[in-house]
Amino acid sequence: MMDRPEIDLTGKVALITGGGGGIGRASALALAAAGADIAIIEVIPERCDEVVAQVEAMGRRALAISGNVMESDVVRGAVEATASHFGRLDILVNNAGGVTWRAFSDLAEKNWRRHIDLNLISNLAATSSAIPHMIAAGGGAIVNVTSIEASRAAPGYAVYAACKAGINNLTRTLAVELSEHGIRVNSIAPDFTLTPGVQGNFTGPVDESKWPLKSGETNEVLRRRIPAGRPGIDTECGNLVAFLSSSLASYITGTIIPVDGGTWASGGWIRSDSGKWVLPPEMS
Numbered sequence: 001m002m003d004r005p006e007i008d009l010t011g012k013v014a015l016i017t018g019g020g021g022g023i024g025r026a027s028a029l030a031l032a033a034a035g036a037d038i039a040i041i042e043v044i045p046e047r048c049d050e051v052v053a054q055v056e057a058m059g060r061r062a063l064a065i066s067g068n069v070m071e072s073d074v075v076r077g078a079v080e081a082t083a084s085h086f087g088r089l090d091i092l093v094n095n096a097g098g099v100t101w102r103a104f105s106d107l108a109e110k111n112w113r114r115h116i117d118l119n120l121i122s123n124l125a126a127t128s129s130a131i132p133h134m135i136a137a138g139g140g141a142i143v144n145v146t147s148i149e150a151s152r153a154a155p156g157y158a159v160y161a162a163c164k165a166g167i168n169n170l171t172r173t174l175a176v177e178l179s180e181h182g183i184r185v186n187s188i189a190p191d192f193t194l195t196p197g198v199q200g201n202f203t204g205p206v207d208e209s210k211w212p213l214k215s216g217e218t219n220e221v222l223r224r225r226i227p228a229g230r231p232g233i234d235t236e237c238g239n240l241v242a243f244l245s246s247s248l249a250s251y252i253t254g255t256i257i258p259v260d261g262g263t264w265a266s267g268g269w270i271r272s273d274s275g276k277w278v279l280p281p282e283m284s
């Protein structure tokens with residue numbers, strides 16, 4: 001009889017950027033639940049402490065690194081600190097990122113550069129520093145958190161979307177370049193997922209009790225637009241990150257996997273009043 005397959009990351013070490021909240025925190029906790037020791041780099045210190053406490057309560061070792069991933073020296077330092085603290089690095093989750101809405105024609109060059117530093121350079125810095133440690137460990141897994149906006153037009157989010165599209169192709173390219181070292185590289189591409197950032201909780205601890213409820217109107221738009229009929233939950237991304245990091249995904253590399261309730265597949269089709277799928281403006 002075959003054993004029941006399970007995600008087992010016992011003895012592995014993972015570093016998650018922006019691991020104090022949202023998809024990063026959910027990834028850290030899913031990886032820890034599967035047995036990995038965890039380092040996070042996070043710009044809000046109390047979020048570091050909270051996630052470290054949760055990981056330790058699960059019986060794993062944890063390292064909090066307070067820092068801003070927009071400084072590539074800090075990112076490189078976080079990779080080195082992780083490898084030196086735990087003696088190895090097997091898994092890198094390039095999660096930190098973000099965007100503010102503004103028409104491209106209103107963005108100044110300093111805004112482009114901030115988006116690029118946060119969403120692209122941070123990933124390059126962490127990845128390039130992590131590779132030698134993964135080679136030394138005999139292989140590894142890199143999981144990038146991109147976005148549905150990497151694969152479709154994203155009005156108001158042009159530079160962010162360009163960065164995420166860049167990471168999608170970086171994923172494919174590095175999957176090929178690093179294959180000989182046993183390093184797999186994949187991306188997850190969320191759509192609308194309830195996280196502190198989406199809920200305006202940009203400072204202090206993650207506090208879901210203070211998050212505004214979505215209005216009935218917003219929920220109705222989400223129900224019509226997302227085949228699953230609801231927003232995503234951060235743990236739904238974290239679970240996929242843990243799977244892609246594990247030997248259950250040993251033959252999966254160079255992929256971009258949507259975690260979007262079917263939105264990308266629906267490609268503009270909307271759920272009508274009758275429940276039938278239509279292309280706007282035919283709404284009923």
Ligand SMILES: NC(=O)c1ccc[n+]([C@@H]2O[C@H](COP(=O)([O-])OP(=O)(O)OC[C@H]3O[C@@H](n4cnc5c(N)ncnc54)[C@H](O)[C@@H]3O)[C@@H](O)[C@H]2O)c1
Binds near residue numbers: 022068198
């Ligand atoms: N939530 C969504 O709907 C959604 C959709 C598509 C893609 N994404 C992507 O998922 C990733 C995580 O998004 P989220 O919604 O969980 O974000 P979030 O803002 O809820 O959480 C991000 C965490 O990273 C930390 N962080 C932010 N900037 C940082 C920096 N410069 N240095 C260190 N830490 C930093 C934050 O403090 C926070 O704890 C991002 O790359 C984002 O682009 C999110």
